[in-house]
Amino acid sequence: xxxxxxGTQTVKLSNPPSMVSTASIVGxxxxxxxxxxxxxxxxxDDLWGEESFEKxxxxxxxxxxxxxxxxxxxxxxxxEYLFSGDLLNQxxxxxxxARQLEIPYFGLYGACSTMTESLSLGAMIIxxxxxxxxxxxxxxxxxxxxxxFRFPLEYGAQRPFSSQWxxxxxxxxxxxxxxNGPYITYVTTGxxxxxxxxxxxxxxxxxxxxxIDTITRHFKDTGYNPEDYDLIITGDLASIGxxxxxxxxxxxxxxxxxxYTDCGVEIFDNxxxxxxxxxxxxxxxxVVLSAYIYEEMLKGNLNRVLLVATGALHSPISVLQNESIxxxxxxxxxxxxxx
Amino acid sequence: xxxxxxGTQTVKLSNPPSMVSTASIVGxxxxxxxxxxxxxxxxxDDLWGEESFEKxxxxxxxxxxxxxxxxxxxxxxxxEYLFSGDLLNQxxxxxxxARQLEIPYFGLYGACSTMTESLSLGAMIIxxxxxxxxxxxxxxxxxxxxxxFRFPLEYGAQRPFSSQWxxxxxxxxxxxxxxNGPYITYVTTGxxxxxxxxxxxxxxxxxxxxxIDTITRHFKDTGYNPEDYDLIITGDLASIGxxxxxxxxxxxxxxxxxxYTDCGVEIFDNxxxxxxxxxxxxxxxxVVLSAYIYEEMLKGNLNRVLLVATGALHSPISVLQNESIxxxxxxxxxxxxxx
Numbered sequence: 001x002x003x004x005x006x007g008t009q010t011v012k013l014s015n016p017p018s019m020v021s022t023a024s025i026v027g028x029x030x031x032x033x034x035x036x037x038x039x040x041x042x043x044x045d046d047l048w049g050e051e052s053f054e055k056x057x058x059x060x061x062x063x064x065x066x067x068x069x070x071x072x073x074x075x076x077x078x079x080e081y082l083f084s085g086d087l088l089n090q091x092x093x094x095x096x097x098a099r100q101l102e103i104p105y106f107g108l109y110g111a112c113s114t115m116t117e118s119l120s121l122g123a124m125i126i127x128x129x130x131x132x133x134x135x136x137x138x139x140x141x142x143x144x145x146x147x148x149f150r151f152p153l154e155y156g157a158q159r160p161f162s163s164q165w166x167x168x169x170x171x172x173x174x175x176x177x178x179x180n181g182p183y184i185t186y187v188t189t190g191x192x193x194x195x196x197x198x199x200x201x202x203x204x205x206x207x208x209x210x211x212i213d214t215i216t217r218h219f220k221d222t223g224y225n226p227e228d229y230d231l232i233i234t235g236d237l238a239s240i241g242x243x244x245x246x247x248x249x250x251x252x253x254x255x256x257x258x259x260y261t262d263c264g265v266e267i268f269d270n271x272x273x274x275x276x277x278x279x280x281x282x283x284x285x286x287v288v289l290s291a292y293i294y295e296e297m298l299k300g301n302l303n304r305v306l307l308v309a310t311g312a313l314h315s316p317i318s319v320l321q322n323e324s325i326x327x328x329x330x331x332x333x334x335x336x337x338x339x
Numbered sequence: 340x341x342x343x344x345x346g347t348q349t350v351k352l353s354n355p356p357s358m359v360s361t362a363s364i365v366g367x368x369x370x371x372x373x374x375x376x377x378x379x380x381x382x383x384d385d386l387w388g389e390e391s392f393e394k395x396x397x398x399x400x401x402x403x404x405x406x407x408x409x410x411x412x413x414x415x416x417x418x419e420y421l422f423s424g425d426l427l428n429q430x431x432x433x434x435x436x437a438r439q440l441e442i443p444y445f446g447l448y449g450a451c452s453t454m455t456e457s458l459s460l461g462a463m464i465i466x467x468x469x470x471x472x473x474x475x476x477x478x479x480x481x482x483x484x485x486x487x488f489r490f491p492l493e494y495g496a497q498r499p500f501s502s503q504w505x506x507x508x509x510x511x512x513x514x515x516x517x518x519n520g521p522y523i524t525y526v527t528t529g530x531x532x533x534x535x536x537x538x539x540x541x542x543x544x545x546x547x548x549x550x551i552d553t554i555t556r557h558f559k560d561t562g563y564n565p566e567d568y569d570l571i572i573t574g575d576l577a578s579i580g581x582x583x584x585x586x587x588x589x590x591x592x593x594x595x596x597x598x599y600t601d602c603g604v605e606i607f608d609n610x611x612x613x614x615x616x617x618x619x620x621x622x623x624x625x626v627v628l629s630a631y632i633y634e635e636m637l638k639g640n641l642n643r644v645l646l647v648a649t650g651a652l653h654s655p656i657s658v659l660q661n662e663s664i665x666x667x668x669x670x671x672x673x674x675x676x677x678x
Contacts, residue, residue, distance in 0.1 A: 003468060004467075004468045004469050005419070005469065005470070009443050011469045014468075051660075052660050054656060054657065054660060055660065055662075080344070081528065085448065087429075088654065088656075089428040089429070089654045089655070089656065090426075090428070090448065090450065090652065090653065090654035090657075091448045091652075092652070092653070092654045092656070092657045092662075095531065095652035095653075095665050095667075096652075096657070096662065096665065098531050098665075099531040099533050099652075099665045102530050102531075103530065104348050104528035104529060104530050105528070105529070105530065105531055105667060106447070106449075106456060106459075106460065106528070107447065107448040107449050107456070107652070107667075108445070108446065108447060108448065109424065109429065109430045109446040109447065109448045110445075110446050111429065117445060117446070120445075121445065121460065121464075124463075124464055124467055124469050125460075125463055125467070127467065127469075128343075128463055128464070128466065128467020128468065128469065129342060129343045129353075129467065130343050130344065130350045130463050130466075130467065131344070148656075189420065189443035189444070189445070190443060190444070191441050191442065191443050191444065192434065192437050192438040192441075192444055194438050313429065313430075313431070313434035313435075313438075313446070314429065314431070314434075315427065315428045315429035315431045316428070317393060317427075317428065317431070318393065318429075318431045318435070321390075321391050321393060321394065323394075323431075323435065326434050326435065326437075326438045328434075328444060328446075
């Protein structure tokens with residue numbers, strides 16, 4: 001067993017990569033939400049001059065990546081790898097964004113867990129000595145996701161109260177082998193959990209078992225407890241999943257009531273903004289990390305964060321074929337200090 | 340710049356991971372092709388007892404992964420990471436296969452380049468000290484791909500002569516930090532190339548620029564020349580792309596006429612089996628590697644191979660929206676000896 005591994009699913013990075021910059025670009029609805037003061041760019045409309053929602057999403061991701069690179073005073077040719085993904089079929093938002101950037105590219109699919117999947121791989125690739133600088137990015141778009149996963153917007157379909165609102169936005173992080181933090185110190189990689197949920201309008205419930213599996217495994221592997229963290233934040237269980245997770249973690253022996261929340265709960269005002277259970281989408285954890293978490297860590301208001309992005313790995317076809325919805329959750333520890 | 344990097348897009352692995360086992364499972368048409376004696380399992384029908392092509396593809400990938408693990412005398416709980424992907428929307432074949440295996444899972448999307456994407460990441464993760472054993476796998480299925488990317492089979496649509504036949508099959512490789520080879524010694528990661536091809540029935544042409552970019556970059560980064568390899572093999576340019584590549588590489592100053600072929604050319608007898616330009620699909624490079632290349636390397640008939648799987652990163656939606664087809668190619672060097 002290699003020395004960097006601890007426990008069964010966690011690695012401890014020996015030279016923790018530094019998050020030297022981030023960027024976040026969001027749509028108008030997100031820009032009207034509780035985290036509005038944290039975003040780099042708030043769009044006035046969600047097409048951003050493009051002729052389709054899909055092209056707009058690719059542009060949002062591309063511009064977020066460029067802005068993160070610029071925020072680090074770097075140029076794209078100084079970035080050795082791009083790790084990115086999104087929700088669209090064949091992850092075309094990421095592919096078309098990467099096409100414009102000429103950075104060696106690894107395309108990922110982890111549904112809404114993709115941001116921590118990309119950071120997990122990016123951090124290990126830097127720590128392993130294969131790169132000095134990488135960019136990790138994801139995006140999602142309410143309108144491209146609705147028509148792909150559910151109904152064309154023009155149908156005016158009514159959304160059940162358990163449904164989540166896909167975030168329009170992209171987040172990007174530049175990781176570097178050198179820098180002053182925040183640092184990625186631990187990576188706990190998820191196994192798929194499937195408790196038989198078949199309701200694609202209740203994805204929070206479908207993803208909770210994966211989040212619980214990864215968080216408890218993280219604690220067991222590292223020896224940490226909930227109180228060792230300033231913030232434990234999943235993405236995107238939203239309000240239903242958040243409460244289920246709190247209950248079930250208590251049964252596992254962990255009380256998360258003091259320092260736990262979910263990206264899908266924080267990004268919208270669910271009552272005023274009519275988002276029902278809360279938010280979802282690859283872009284949700286990406287912009288909450290790139291905007292809110294990153295800024296609060298730089299200010300020192302948060303010093304140690306466990307971010308566990310969660311993904312539902314179904315497709316519209318698999319649901320029609322009576323398959324249940326597998327969930328996955330990837331956790332990373334972000335530290336202001338390295339010990 | 341970290342020491343493992345050479346040139347601009349290549350890393351040289353310091354403790355090259357060993358391919359300790361492989362497995363290949365193919366459909367009946369592939370099992371009737373020129374490489375039939377190399378496969379582990381040839382299916383009698385492409386549903387394999389499942390009720391949909393999509394479920395069959397997931398089963399094929401799952402069984403290939405299990406067989407590769409078994410061929411290495413290991414059990415799934417000894418595998419630290421699974422890197423896999425496929426062509427289906429939301430890569431559900433890989434997700435549903437991974438669900439059955441309980442191995443920490445990284446989902447990838449690189450279209451038909453996914454096999455070398457997974458091997459690139461798996462090899463670096465082992466070489467970096469983050470794992471001792473990983474599995475890299477991909478699958479594709481003619482019938483699930485046709486109805487997703489082109490037309491339902493029931494339409495009986497006529498295929499143009501430039502079209503490629505998606506391989507029904509899955510390949511899986513167990514990489515280990517210890518073993519007697521063949522070893523993955525170099526990883527050259529591709530940048531997206533897009534020369535404006537918009538014909539989704541001529542994907543070989545769309546992917547050629549990416550293959551040329553990665554192969555020439557590999558030679559420049561490593562200092563190797565074509566004659567340093569027993570075999571240089573792309574996947575899946577098929578017959579049209581193969582000839583274009585040979586011509587254009589000559590213009591770049593490299594003569595590949597003695598030792599170059601393409602996975603999509605080798606797997607079918609295009610005339611007898613009526614496959615037009617040749618084969619494609621994530622499963623194509625995966626089974627050619629897991630069956631033919633691996634066995635010929637074990638026999639010593641091949642000692643150094645450059646495998647460059649190529650992917651077309653479009654979607655049916657992006658083509659309808661008048662986007663061109665971006666290509667990517669990831670290269671790995673497989674060596675029987677480490678120097």
